[in-house]
Amino acid sequence: xxxxxxxxxxxxxxxxxxxxxxxxxxxxxxxxxxxxxxxxxxxxxxxxxxxxxxxxxxxxxxxxxxxxxxxxxxxxxxxxxxxxxxxxxxxxxxxxxxxxxxxxxxxxxxxxxxxxxxxxxxxxxxxxxxxxxxxxxxxxxxxxxxxxxxxxxxxxxxxxxxxxxxxxxxxxxxxxxxxxxxxxxxxxxxxxxxxxxxxxxxxxxxxxxxxx
Amino acid sequence: xxxxxxxxxxxxxxxxxxxxxxxxxxxxxxxxxxxxxxxxxxxxxxxxxxxxxxxxxxxxxxxxxxxxxxxxxxxxxxxxxxxxxxxxxxxxxxxxxxxxxxxxxxxxxxxxxxxxxxxxxxxxxxxxxxxxxxxxxxxxxxxxxxxxxxxxxxxxxxxxxxxxxxxxxxxxxxxxxxxxxxxxxxxxxxxxxxxxxxxxxxxxxxxxxxxxxxxxxxxxxxxxxxxxxxxxxxxxxxxxxxxxxxxxxxxxxxxxxxxxxxx
Numbered sequence: 001x002x003x004x005x006x007x008x009x010x011x012x013x014x015x016x017x018x019x020x021x022x023x024x025x026x027x028x029x030x031x032x033x034x035x036x037x038x039x040x041x042x043x044x045x046x047x048x049x050x051x052x053x054x055x056x057x058x059x060x061x062x063x064x065x066x067x068x069x070x071x072x073x074x075x076x077x078x079x080x081x082x083x084x085x086x087x088x089x090x091x092x093x094x095x096x097x098x099x100x101x102x103x104x105x106x107x108x109x110x111x112x113x114x115x116x117x118x119x120x121x122x123x124x125x126x127x128x129x130x131x132x133x134x135x136x137x138x139x140x141x142x143x144x145x146x147x148x149x150x151x152x153x154x155x156x157x158x159x160x161x162x163x164x165x166x167x168x169x170x171x172x173x174x175x176x177x178x179x180x181x182x183x184x185x186x187x188x189x190x191x192x193x194x195x196x197x198x199x200x201x202x203x204x205x206x207x208x209x210x211x212x
Numbered sequence: 213x214x215x216x217x218x219x220x221x222x223x224x225x226x227x228x229x230x231x232x233x234x235x236x237x238x239x240x241x242x243x244x245x246x247x248x249x250x251x252x253x254x255x256x257x258x259x260x261x262x263x264x265x266x267x268x269x270x271x272x273x274x275x276x277x278x279x280x281x282x283x284x285x286x287x288x289x290x291x292x293x294x295x296x297x298x299x300x301x302x303x304x305x306x307x308x309x310x311x312x313x314x315x316x317x318x319x320x321x322x323x324x325x326x327x328x329x330x331x332x333x334x335x336x337x338x339x340x341x342x343x344x345x346x347x348x349x350x351x352x353x354x355x356x357x358x359x360x361x362x363x364x365x366x367x368x369x370x371x372x373x374x375x376x377x378x379x380x381x382x383x384x385x386x387x388x389x390x391x392x393x394x395x396x397x398x399x400x401x402x403x404x405x406x407x408x409x410x411x412x413x414x415x416x417x418x419x420x421x422x423x424x425x426x427x428x429x430x431x432x433x434x435x436x437x438x439x440x441x442x443x444x445x446x447x448x449x450x451x452x453x454x455x456x457x458x459x460x461x462x463x464x465x466x467x468x469x470x471x472x473x474x475x
Contacts, residue, residue: 109407112370127452129365129405147405 012034013043018086020050022068024057032057040076051079053086071153101138110134110148125189130170139163149173158197163207167193172199172202214245216318216328218347218448220371222363224334227384230420230429231442233261235351237429238446240295244326247286247296249318251343253308254334256300257258262428263290264297272310273301276313282320291432296325311345315371318346327360327449336370350379351411356397357384361405364453368408380411382445388459413457414438447456 011029013020020109024032040047052072056195072078102120110116110124112131121126121138134140138160140152146164151173153160158175168188172179172195178203192207217231229252236248250258253273259265267287268383289295298321303306321328332343338366339421344350350371354364364381371379383399390396403410419436431442437459444454 025373104243111372114369127405127407131362131366 020055026058052086161196163194214325218330220332222367223360233429234340234431234442236329238431240292245294246327249298249330250300255299255306259299271301273308314345339417383413385416414441
């Protein structure tokens with residue numbers, strides 16, 4: 001009996017009105033490269049002479065994408081458009097985890113009516129009170145209570161997170177996703193928590209996954 | 213050189229004017245020379261609460277515009293020596309006085325008085341900016357309601373931005389029975405949010421309404437709980453360490469005794 005392969009495809013060719021681009025799912029670079037080569041060989045005739053807009057990937061680094069583009073151009077003589085991917089596809093370019101970068105520290109309580117904004121990460125040693133707004137392109141960490149509104153990844157980066165000693169925000173925004181405090185019946189946790197995006201929704205977890 | 217204290221809240225109707233009148237009177241009862249200043253131009257109330265409305269000839273706008281001398285603008289209290297009122301103008305609006313003029317006025321008053329208690333209008337606009345212009349310290353009045361606490365928080369933020377970093381909070385109109393039933397914010401919750409020092413807690417008290425209507429601040433009466441609370445606040449202002457008032461004291465004890473006897 002033949003076993004059906006249920007292996008998910010890592011590489012796919014996608015057509016949009018501007019042309020064709022290659023979409024690559026999260027996976028091991030070696031496998032991706034192998035699969036891409038196989039596909040290109042298989043459909044060589046079909047794509048012959050076509051131009052490729054570029055590569056959109058879920059987790060590849062820039063060098064890796066460059067390497068693949070070179071491979072396509074040199075080995076398979078496909079033409080890569082100079083303009084690259086249309087800008088609306090580029091949006092999720094910050095798929096790199098925000099674990100480093102510029103950080104601003106605040107050692108005070110952020111009160112109602114106050115807005116804090118920073119191009120980078122924000123660390124607050126103090127509380128964020130209701131009516132206050134904290135906005136960062138990166139992560140937000142609060143060593144205190146978050147009762148106001150926090151917006152991490154204001155330029156659209158959904159890999160950012162918001163962490164607080166007590167996470168009771170009026171509203172949480174990560175990237176373009178907005179979550180609000182339930183009107184009633186929400187669980188209180190007595191430990192620091194982290195809010196991040198999981199499958200398009202804001203998920204709140206204990207600061208360490210093992211602590212429950 | 214005296215000390216200028218602004219009484220403010222952001223939200224209206226929480227008891228700024230009542231607190232100003234009582235703190236001013238209370239400090240005067242302790243023997244200090246005190247002036248209470250009403251900066252709520254256009255909506256003056258402090259004179260009514262102090263029972264001095266019919267004595268007004270000049271007001272704060274006349275004083276800053278130099279239509280009269282400072283001494284002429286000050287109204288001596290009808291009962292307590294050493295207590296004066298500088299009333300607001302009723303026919304002008306908040307723009308009639310500028311922050312620089314307030315600063316000058318307060319500095320002038322500081323030479324004459326031990327305490328200058330400034331009653332701030334509700335809101336955070338020019339009237340508020342005027343009221344804090346010359347103040348050395350700020351006391352925030354709030355009630356145990358989320359809206360009042362929220363506004364207090366906003367005001368504390370604005371004060372901090374002006375360099376007044378250590379405001380103190382007066383929690384007004386607290387009802388112990390409601391707090392016990394969990395239907396009202398308690399003082400700890402409020403202080404937890406505002407993260408500033410507590411100056412005092414004043415219970416919700418009928419005596420306040422009666423005294424306000426009479427034009428005699430409650431602090432001058434012996435028995436009401438609110439009066440005791442304000443007297444304690446005044447002693448704390450002068451630097452004395454006074455424990456927080458046990459709100460169950462007084463009438464509570466008697467009912468407790470009865471309950472004990474019949475249980």
